[in-house]
Amino acid sequence: MGWFDIRVGDASLPFQDGACGRTPGRRWIKKNDPLLSVLHSTRENLDVVTDLRFKRQSIRFLTFQAYPLRNWELAEFEIYGEGFVEEMTYITQILDFGRPISWGQIRWSGELPEGARVEIRTRTGHTPDPKLYFAPNNNGDLDQITLKDYLKIDALSRLPTEYDTENWSFWSPPYDFAAGLRDETLPAEAWQDGTPLLSPGPSRYIQIAIKFFSAPFAAPRLDQLSLQLGEAPAAQEVVGEIWPIEVDSFEPTTFTYVVLPSFAADNIGFNRLEILTHARVDTIESVVLDGSPVDPDLFPYEILDDRIVVQFPAVKGEEDSFKQLEVVFNAPVLRFGTEFSSWVFNSEDPDQIRQQVRPGNATFRFSGDVLAVKTPVGGNLLVNVEVGPNPFTPNGDGLNETLTISYNLREVVADRTVSVHIYNLAGQVVAALPPTRSRSGQFSQEWDGTDASGQRVPPGLYLYELSLDVEQGERKTGFLAVAY
Structure with missing residues (x-):
């Protein structure tokens, strides 16, 4: 040629x-x-x-x-x-467990070289196929048909399929690869490692999608993946909603969180509710079960950095169906559309597999039927910066020894570097705190009053600079005093 x-x-x-x-x-x-x-x-x-x-x-x-x-x-x-294939996707078959089950943790073993990436996602459902198939009838209307009949139609004449959103969840966000890694130092049966499975349950079917992104001469590897599951769900279904669903500031707001369960005879019930708040809750004002207040002295609650866990008398069996659980708490919302996801579980269950609460109509008092809260759009990403005690006295007497710089990040959906530098009035850097990588939430860093060589700085006035590494760049500055 x-x-x-x-x-x-x-x-x-x-x-x-x-x-x-x-x-x-x-x-x-x-x-x-x-x-x-x-x-x-x-x-x-x-x-x-x-x-x-x-x-x-x-x-x-x-x-x-x-x-x-x-x-x-x-x-x-x-x-x-x-080198290696740049991108490859593996999707499992639809896995059928025979009956609706609760999902606990998901974990895996493998390697992730520098420059490579793995995205693992899941979806769950109640039918064997997440697709719906249609064909026109003699009147020109569309009838739903089976896959078998759909495949009999000429390939070029087939109508597009539709996703069965009523019976299948959408693909979950990708799991953090490091969070789900198997810890070989822990007994496998204890399930003390792994990360919570994000797709809703109870459900009979699950599918897993794994996408590999290779570097030119380094490829990720996945050796095995396992699921923790419970054959006896806590409840047949649990729906929840939050109110209000829109706030006009980033200050703590009083929220009412309502959960409504329905039970079948073989459900094990639950006596705990865990709510992901993303930021630390200021106070829990009340917990009410079926119209009766829950005594916090008998059923104490936990306030953690990004969630709360409340306990209450166990609800179980068909007679406890539709007993409302209501939690009132104060918390800030730092990202638009923040979803206050929650899970119920039974503390007497050895595995304590958590069942996710689905957004829905849990009470007729509120019209939202959602678990997400909207916030103002735009504005600063670094907010509510506070420095104290100011002045502080790092002189070894045990009082006011460290300076705490606290701040909130809002609308930061991916990890970004936050750095803190301390300057003297001549503009020279006297201290640089270890940088951190964070997304929306509440954070703080401490300075012990020493310079880069570990020596105490002289008393006087200093300038702090708090910087967020984003495309536009954002920083906050202010003065602090050191006294002896």
Whole structure:
């Protein structure tokens, strides 16, 4: 062949894979397709064996076009790559556990080299197939049909499928790979490692999707993945809602959280409710079960940095169905659309598998039927910066020895670096606190009054600078005093 060209494209191009089927938004490759880049083109080729080498790049699609279209022959065509496949997805079959079960933890073993990434997601459902299939009837209306009947229709005539949102959850956010790693120093049966499974239960079916992103010469590896499950759910269903669902400031707000369970005869019941608040709750004002206040002396609650756990008399059995549990607490909301997810569990269950509360109509007093809260959009990301005690006295007498710089981050959805520097009035850095990586929440850092060499700084006035590493950059400054 005297004239040929080779064109290539990466995975971002909207081309259809294969010759059969049709995916919305994708098309087949055309002759001399303008979306493809010319990798090599020659108008005069006299070599019987052609060996082409080119700079390493990511390629998903490759076309070979020879001219003239007749009187040429191609015996072999070989392509070799370097390194690892850039991106690969593995999706399990729909896993059927035979009956609705509760999901506990998910964990895995594997390696994640620098520059590589793994995204693990889950979804759960109540039917064997998350897709709905349709075909027009004689009247032109659409009827739902089975997969078997759908496959009998010519591939080019099939209507697009729809996702069964009534019976299947959407794919979960990706799990933190480090959080779910198996800890080989702990007994496997104890399930003291892993991370909570994010998809709702109880459910009979689950599916897992794993997406691998490789570096040019390093690939992630997943050796095994396991699920913790409970065959006896705490309840048949638990729905919850929060009120108010919109706040106009980032100051602590009084929220009412209502949970409504329904039970079947074989459910084990629950006596704990854990609510993820993302920021530390100021106070829990009340816990009410079926209209009766719960005595905090008999059933104490826990306030942790990002959640609360309340306890109450156990509810179990069909006679306890639709007994409302109401928790009133004060907490700030630092990100628009923050979801106050929650779980119920039975403290007497050895595994203490938590069952997620689903957003829904838990009370007719509120109209939201959601667990998410809206906040004002825009504004500063670093808010509520406080420094104290100011002045402070790091002189070794045990009183006011350290300075605490506390702050809130809002609308920060991915980990960002926060750094604190202390300057003297000449503008020289006298101390730099260890940088931290954080997202929306409440945080604090401490300074013991020493410089980079570990020596106490002289008494006087100093300047602090709190910086957030974001695209626009944001910082807060102020004065502090050291006295002896």
